[in-house]
Each structure stands twice: as C-alpha cells, then as structure tokens.
Amino acid sequence: MSTNDTTAPAVESLRDLAIEEAALDLLAARVAAAKKDVRARTQLALDAAAKKDGVERIAALLPNGEQVATISLRKGETGPVVTDEEALARWIRQTFPDQEWTETRIVRTVKPWKLAELVAQMEAIGAAKIPHPTSGEVLEPPGVVWKPTRSRTHALTWRKGGKDATAEAWRTGALARQFAAITAGGEEQ
Structure with missing residues (x-):
C-alpha cells in the first residue's frame, strides 16, 4: 500500500458482527459453565489432598511443563449466625432487664450495634x-448457632507471563483436551 492510497478500511458487515456476537455469547455461556464445574471439582480434589497429605497449593502447568499459575486453598470460616433474632431479643431482655439493648416494636429486636458486639464476643x-x-457465667443465647459463615474455597494466582503463555497454548491447540467440552456440539450444555 502506498502512502498516497486513500482507500478506506473495509467496514464490517452487520451480518459479520451478528454472528461474532452470537458465537461469543455461546462461548461465554459455555466457559462460565465449564469454569463453575472445574472450580467445584478442583475444590473437592484440593480438600481431599489437604486432608490426606496436607496439600494447600498446586501449580498450574502447561503441557510443556511451564508453570503459569498457582492454585491455593483458602480455608473457610465458622462463626455465630443469628437464626432467630426474635428469640434472641426476648432472651436478652429477660437476661439483661436493666440494659437498653433491645427496642420494642411489634417484634422485639436487638439494636444492630449491640448485636454486632455480641456476635464479636461469640467469635x-x-x-x-x-x-x-x-457474674461471668457463660450463657448460651437462643436463636444463635455456630456454623460455617464462609465456604472453604481456592484462589488462582497468575505468574508473570502466565496468561500470555496460556493463551498461546490455547491458540496452538496444546490445550485442546482441556477445551474439548466447551466447543463440543449440542444445543444445551
């Protein structure tokens, strides 16, 4: 092309844009479903490995052995969860009658600041x-249970250049086995 060439760049057709959007929509839906599935399977495998061998992280390696990321286990948390605020409010009013920690409406509730303070004490x-x-006596208020408050999960941390290396491996077909389900036929996946 010469420097004097004034030809305008080709304009994309509406048909080309429409099929590109449709294809990307399908790909995004399949990728989202595949990611949800692999995260669940990875979590089960990490939990099992942690229980059996104490494993808390695993390297993500390309077929050529290059490490592109690390997947690390994040422990869940447990804590007090108020399951019946009305029962708790009645108990607080009976147990601490001189305190103004509750307020009466149609239903007795614990003032939010005091509830946060009590939950912190339980934690x-x-x-x-x-x-x-x-008295210092340890009391068990009704309407509160100790249960998981955040699920155990895991996190993926990319290494420098890991995303580019993974994209190249995908482009060249080195990850074809990992992506076969995403591009497989079928209307509903």
Whole structure:
C-alpha cells in the first residue's frame, strides 16, 4: 500500500458482527459453565489432598511443563449466625432487664450495634455463647448457632507471563483436551 492510497478500511458487515456476537455469547455461556464445574471439582480434589497429605497449593502447568499459575486453598470460616433474632431479643431482655439493648416494636429486636458486639464476643470465645457481664457465667443465647459463615474455597494466582503463555497454548491447540467440552456440539450444555 502506498502512502498516497486513500482507500478506506473495509467496514464490517452487520451480518459479520451478528454472528461474532452470537458465537461469543455461546462461548461465554459455555466457559462460565465449564469454569463453575472445574472450580467445584478442583475444590473437592484440593480438600481431599489437604486432608490426606496436607496439600494447600498446586501449580498450574502447561503441557510443556511451564508453570503459569498457582492454585491455593483458602480455608473457610465458622462463626455465630443469628437464626432467630426474635428469640434472641426476648432472651436478652429477660437476661439483661436493666440494659437498653433491645427496642420494642411489634417484634422485639436487638439494636444492630449491640448485636454486632455480641456476635464479636461469640467469635472471640469460638462458640455461640456469651459471658454474663457481672457474674461471668457463660450463657448460651437462643436463636444463635455456630456454623460455617464462609465456604472453604481456592484462589488462582497468575505468574508473570502466565496468561500470555496460556493463551498461546490455547491458540496452538496444546490445550485442546482441556477445551474439548466447551466447543463440543449440542444445543444445551
């Protein structure tokens, strides 16, 4: 092309744009479903490896052996969860009648600031219990249980250049086995 060439670049056709959008929509849906599935399978495998051998991280390696990322286990958390705020509010009012920690509406509720304080005390103890402020007796308030508050999960951390190397491996077909299900036929996947 010469420097004097004034030919305008080719304009994309509406048909080309429409099929590109449709194809990308399909690909995005299949990738999202595949990612959800592989995350669940990875979590099960990591949990099993952690229980059996204490494994908490695994390298993501390309077929050529290049490490592109690390997948690390993140531990879940447990804590107090208020399951019946009305029962808890009645108990607090009966147990601490001199305090203004509750307010009466049609339903008795615990003031949000006090509820947060009580939950923090339970977290510090490590159980759905609170100490009485004057007697020190450890009390078990109704309407509160100790259960998981955040699921155990894992995180993927890319190495420098890992995304580019993975994209190249995908482009050249080195990851064809990993992506076969995404491009397989079938209307609903």
